[in-house]
Amino acid sequence: MDEQHDKTTHFGFQTVAEDQKAGMVHGVFTRVASRYDVMNDLMSMGIHRAWKDAMMDWLAPRPGQRLLDVAGGTGDVAFRFLNRAQGAGAVVCDMTESMLVEGRKRAEAEKMADSLDWVVGDAMALPFPDNSFDVYTISFGIRNVTRIADAMKEAYRVLKPGGRLMVLEFSQIPNDLMQKAYDLYSFNVIPVMGQIVANDRDSYQYLVESIRKFPDQETFAGMIRAAGFEQVKYRNLTMGIAALHSGWKI
Amino acid sequence: MTDTPASAPATGTAEAGERRPAFDRHMLEALVCPLTLGPLSYDAEAQELISKSAHLAFPIRDGIPVMLASEARRTDD
Numbered sequence: 001m002d003e004q005h006d007k008t009t010h011f012g013f014q015t016v017a018e019d020q021k022a023g024m025v026h027g028v029f030t031r032v033a034s035r036y037d038v039m040n041d042l043m044s045m046g047i048h049r050a051w052k053d054a055m056m057d058w059l060a061p062r063p064g065q066r067l068l069d070v071a072g073g074t075g076d077v078a079f080r081f082l083n084r085a086q087g088a089g090a091v092v093c094d095m096t097e098s099m100l101v102e103g104r105k106r107a108e109a110e111k112m113a114d115s116l117d118w119v120v121g122d123a124m125a126l127p128f129p130d131n132s133f134d135v136y137t138i139s140f141g142i143r144n145v146t147r148i149a150d151a152m153k154e155a156y157r158v159l160k161p162g163g164r165l166m167v168l169e170f171s172q173i174p175n176d177l178m179q180k181a182y183d184l185y186s187f188n189v190i191p192v193m194g195q196i197v198a199n200d201r202d203s204y205q206y207l208v209e210s211i212r213k214f215p216d217q218e219t220f221a222g223m224i225r226a227a228g229f230e231q232v233k234y235r236n237l238t239m240g241i242a243a244l245h246s247g248w249k250i
Numbered sequence: 251m252t253d254t255p256a257s258a259p260a261t262g263t264a265e266a267g268e269r270r271p272a273f274d275r276h277m278l279e280a281l282v283c284p285l286t287l288g289p290l291s292y293d294a295e296a297q298e299l300i301s302k303s304a305h306l307a308f309p310i311r312d313g314i315p316v317m318l319a320s321e322a323r324r325t326d327d
Contacts, residue, residue, distance in 0.1 A: 117277055120316040127284040127317035
């Protein structure tokens with residue numbers, strides 16, 4: 001009930017002004033960019049790869065489709081998509097330039113250069129025309145966006161009629177006991193790993209806090225519907241540590 | 251509206267054997283101004299994408315267009 005005049009949002013567990021969040025998130029990802037792939041492997045014990053494969057299984061990329069991968073960072077999702085769909089094209093769009101620069105250095109990026117484009121852009125103000133993509137993906141990125149509803153509206157705008165939205169994000173474990181065990185792991189282990197591997201405890205502390213703050217499966221599904229998407233469904237991955245949300249622009 | 255120099259700069263390969271990523275011109279058709287959704291024009295020399303409708307010039311760095319208002323230069327014309 002204590003609505004304030006200045007709009008605020010979460011930055012992990014901190015409450016910050018809306019206009020500050022993007023810069024703070026940008027700072028985190030600029031710092032972690034060069035170690036991001038290694039840290040993802042360590043943090044999830046390699047499971048994030050299986051989650052991204054599960055995302056592709058549900059998405060079932062088709063030949064010639066055009067993908068927009070937002071917050072696509074180092075290209076993980078776009079590479080997988082292009083590997084599964086002949087003659088497809090992908091645009092990787094991320095707010096953090098250094099993440100894209102890292103992604104473009106990867107061997108897969110060289111091989112797929114002709115069907116890949118890299119653009120620095122904001123999920124809440126995409127630099128693409130209406131109705132221009134068959135598929136929109138965002139993988140472990142939506143929780144970092146300042147206004148999730150705005151990002152979902154933009155996703156809807158740039159998708160063609162008949163286009164598909166797929167979101168991969170950390171979620172909430174429906175079982176309380178398991179959630180407690182997972183919290184214990186993530187709050188105690190991950191920041192320490194961040195300290196050791198990337199010499200940056202604070203950024204990884206933000207990552208675990210932002211995961212905990214992200215809305216649960218049903219709430220997020222509601223936000224996707226509110227943007228206009230239909231047939232919104234989700235699937236839990238690894239007991240709900242992560243979840244895939246799918247929606248269609250009809 | 252869109253300036254299209256007759257001789258487009260070489261893309262992909264560059265002098266001295268070092269690969270310097272260049273802006274891919276076909277991207278111009280795929281991009282709009284993130285503020286106005288209006289068209290952009292490409293300034294090859296300045297390596298900028300100009301949005302007339304927003305009076306902004308978005309930088310292209312190492313071939314990657316940076317389509318953030320916070321990174322754009324104001325053009326007062």
